[in-house]
Amino acid sequence: MASLPYYPDKVYIDKKxxxxxxxxxxxxxxxxxxxxxxxxxRRKQAILEAIRSSKDPIGEGKRILYLTVxxxxxxxxxxxxxxxxxxxxxxxxxNLQCPLDCTYCILQHYLxxxxxxxxxxxxxxxxxxxxxxxxxxxxxxRIGTGELGDSLALDHLTGLSADLISYFxxxxxxxxxxxxxxxxIGDLPAVQRPGNIVVSWSLNAxxxxxxEERGAPPVIERLQAARAVVKKGYRVGxxxxxLVRFPGWEREYEEVVRKLFQxxxxxxxxxxxxxxxxxxxxxxxxxxxxxxxxxxxxxxxxLGRDGKLRYFRPLRLELLRxxxxxxxxxGLAWKPRGKxxxxxxxxxxxxxxxxS
Amino acid sequence: MKNIFEPKQxxxxxxxxxxxxxxxxxxxxxxxxxxxxxxxGLLHPLLVTLREGRFVLVSGWKRLSACLKLGISSAPVLILxxxxxxxxxxxxxxENLAGREFPLLEKAEIVSRLYTFGMAGSRIMKNILPLLQxxxxxxxxxxxxxxxxxxxxxxxxxxxxxxxxxIARMLVEFQAEDLExxxxxxLPLGQNKQKEVLEDLLExxxxxxxxxxxxxxxxxxxxxxxxxxxxxxxxxxxxRLALRRERFPHLTAWEENFQLALRELRWPxxxxxxxxxxxxxxxxEASFRFRDEREFRAHLRKLLEVSSxxxxxKIFIRPRRTxxxxxxx
Numbered sequence: 001m002a003s004l005p006y007y008p009d010k011v012y013i014d015k016k017x018x019x020x021x022x023x024x025x026x027x028x029x030x031x032x033x034x035x036x037x038x039x040x041x042r043r044k045q046a047i048l049e050a051i052r053s054s055k056d057p058i059g060e061g062k063r064i065l066y067l068t069v070x071x072x073x074x075x076x077x078x079x080x081x082x083x084x085x086x087x088x089x090x091x092x093x094x095n096l097q098c099p100l101d102c103t104y105c106i107l108q109h110y111l112x113x114x115x116x117x118x119x120x121x122x123x124x125x126x127x128x129x130x131x132x133x134x135x136x137x138x139x140x141x142r143i144g145t146g147e148l149g150d151s152l153a154l155d156h157l158t159g160l161s162a163d164l165i166s167y168f169x170x171x172x173x174x175x176x177x178x179x180x181x182x183x184x185i186g187d188l189p190a191v192q193r194p195g196n197i198v199v200s201w202s203l204n205a206x207x208x209x210x211x212e213e214r215g216a217p218p219v220i221e222r223l224q225a226a227r228a229v230v231k232k233g234y235r236v237g238x239x240x241x242x243l244v245r246f247p248g249w250e251r252e253y254e255e256v257v258r259k260l261f262q263x264x265x266x267x268x269x270x271x272x273x274x275x276x277x278x279x280x281x282x283x284x285x286x287x288x289x290x291x292x293x294x295x296x297x298x299x300x301x302x303l304g305r306d307g308k309l310r311y312f313r314p315l316r317l318e319l320l321r322x323x324x325x326x327x328x329x330x331g332l333a334w335k336p337r338g339k340x341x342x343x344x345x346x347x348x349x350x351x352x353x354x355x356s
Numbered sequence: 357m358k359n360i361f362e363p364k365q366x367x368x369x370x371x372x373x374x375x376x377x378x379x380x381x382x383x384x385x386x387x388x389x390x391x392x393x394x395x396x397g398l399l400h401p402l403l404v405t406l407r408e409g410r411f412v413l414v415s416g417w418k419r420l421s422a423c424l425k426l427g428i429s430s431a432p433v434l435i436l437x438x439x440x441x442x443x444x445x446x447x448x449x450x451e452n453l454a455g456r457e458f459p460l461l462e463k464a465e466i467v468s469r470l471y472t473f474g475m476a477g478s479r480i481m482k483n484i485l486p487l488l489q490x491x492x493x494x495x496x497x498x499x500x501x502x503x504x505x506x507x508x509x510x511x512x513x514x515x516x517x518x519x520x521x522x523i524a525r526m527l528v529e530f531q532a533e534d535l536e537x538x539x540x541x542x543l544p545l546g547q548n549k550q551k552e553v554l555e556d557l558l559e560x561x562x563x564x565x566x567x568x569x570x571x572x573x574x575x576x577x578x579x580x581x582x583x584x585x586x587x588x589x590x591x592x593x594x595x596r597l598a599l600r601r602e603r604f605p606h607l608t609a610w611e612e613n614f615q616l617a618l619r620e621l622r623w624p625x626x627x628x629x630x631x632x633x634x635x636x637x638x639x640x641e642a643s644f645r646f647r648d649e650r651e652f653r654a655h656l657r658k659l660l661e662v663s664s665x666x667x668x669x670k671i672f673i674r675p676r677r678t679x680x681x682x683x684x685x
Binding site: 052053054055289295298299300302303304305312313314315 | 478481494495559560562563603604605606607610633634635636674
């Protein structure tokens with residue numbers, strides 16, 4: 001069943017963002033949705049206080065859209081966990097929070113403001129990106145928008161992906177990634193292949209997608225969306241993150257990998273990444289309160305050196321190795337020979353794992 | 357606030373003691389108060405008000421309890437002319453607030469009474485929780501409301517053992533039938549171990565879809581609980597370890613395997629050998645203390661000797677596992 005596009009229950013508009021074209025574009029799609037101009041920081045705090053005093057501030061925040069101006073920097077290096085292998089990725093903070101409601105989502109803990117925020121001062125973004133790319137013109141840059149929010153979940157309101165694609169298209173040293181769990185690809189323009197724009201999906205076992213990724217479409221819809229963007233000329237990526245252990249995980253992940261390579265030609269896939277479920281202890285408390293029926297946080301987690309709860313090492317490695325091997329076998333039709341060859345081939349490329 | 361009349365002497369039998377709407381203290385000892393009243397009399401009158409034509413006590417439950425123990429049949433009272441329960445309750449709150457710290461359960465009763473008498477949650481959070489030295493958040497408001505509804509067995513344990521908020525809050529997660537079995541297990545342990553037991557039990561029951569009481573009925577746990585070999589503290593400790601084994605089967609298997617290897621090797625005393633925390637890496641750390649060259653060399657000789665034995669290899673071998681274990685869980 002197709003998931004419905006997101007519409008907020010209410011839009012708050014920072015007074016300073018009123019005159020920006022993006023504000024007008026978004027509001028043009030939200031006819032009939034109650035709107036309120038936020039005239040001062042004091043009023044903003046009062047609204048946030050009201051959201052925070054509700055029973056479920058995170059859930060409540062997802063129903064509200066806030067349009068404002070980015071006063072800080074749009075482009076930042078990925079805030080990788082200390083003491084783990086860094087990813088060298090840059091993120092563009094154009095929107096914060098996500099309308100999907102995944103049990104394990106780090107944003108529940110990471111972001112201070114619970115509402116969905118869109119920064120509308122695009123001209124500032126383009127200037128900042130010009131400077132950033134000028135400064136880094138000699139190195140290969142991987143950059144994307146899907147770190148603090150889903151890249152496409154608000155695209156039917158913002159149309160930002162088309163703007164970003166138009167900006168990054170043809171910039172030879174840059175690989176720009178739109179990262180999503182949705183199937184909302186309608187606003188993506190066709191591009192010339194092979195381009196430097198990658199659309200990537202987060203994939204998971206059917207059980208996890210169904211039970212733990214509320215509001216996200218089933219995996220097959222994500223794959224069909226991926227196939228459609230491949231036809232539009234894009235290359236695609238897939239993130240098996242977080243991999244979650246549950247009774248029958250081996251079969252279910254095998255099934256997803258098999259489906260992936262049935263639907264998507266391997267030649268269109270730029271990257272696949274794997275990561276096992278991990279979360280800070282504070283997020284566990286949030287998950288317990290918001291999703292009392294979930295069981296995924298009650299597996300054998302230990303406190304890693306980075307302060308995050310991770311699967312006990314042999315369980316973690318088994319998960320990564322097993323899905324990694326499926327990918328090699330189904331996707332590449334060969335696999336490196338020798339004891340632990342897949343693991344040894346994959347490990348230098350796995351970020352987010354302990355450096356040691 | 358309305359009038360408080362002059363103190364008058366009231367026959368205590370005229371008090372409707374079944375009406376406990378204003379009561380916040382339930383678990384207390386009145387022995388010292390008994391002694392005080394016996395020696396110098398009741399200096400501070402009780403605060404009462406009229407409800408449905410009868411006097412009910414607003415403030416002074418400890419004093420009343422001491423009077424009744426001493427067989428005193430009448431006592432000085434102040435009569436509060438306040439028909440609104442919330443306003444009347446604020447008298448007892450502010451009267452007590454000035455003179456003492458509230459224990460955890462009394463804070464819970466205060467929050468619960470205010471809520472019942474119609475004070476909005478947001479007002480309790482903003483105006484009352486800070487007075488009780490509680491962070492003004494929805495989490496604490498909900499927690500204190502839940503604590504007030506706890507089963508008496510849990511309340512008695514919290515009051516009697518002065519359990520901290522962290523542990524008391526965890527008890528809220530269990531049903532009364534669970535608490536009957538859990539509380540006796542918990543009390544002999546220190547607070548860190550109490551937390552561990554509650555956390556493990558709750559998480560095992562969630563993972564396995566069984567109630568905590570049903571899990572505690574499993575033969576392995578029952579064998580410990582019904583044994584006459586061990587005193588309560590050892591039984592609790594053994595149950596704690598059994599819960600940990602169930603909650604972290606692979607980690608405890610690795611830990612036990614490592615300890616077994618050290619025992620088989622007769623690892624020398626005075627030298628410690630520790631794996632990386634949670635075996636996150638393959639590193640191990642051997643350490644010893646020494647005062648002079650002779651002691652240093654003696655430890656090195658022991659290490660060389662022990663590492664030359666064939667069993668030494670076992671400390672590097674970890675138990676095999678399969679994902680089948682997850683199916684069982």
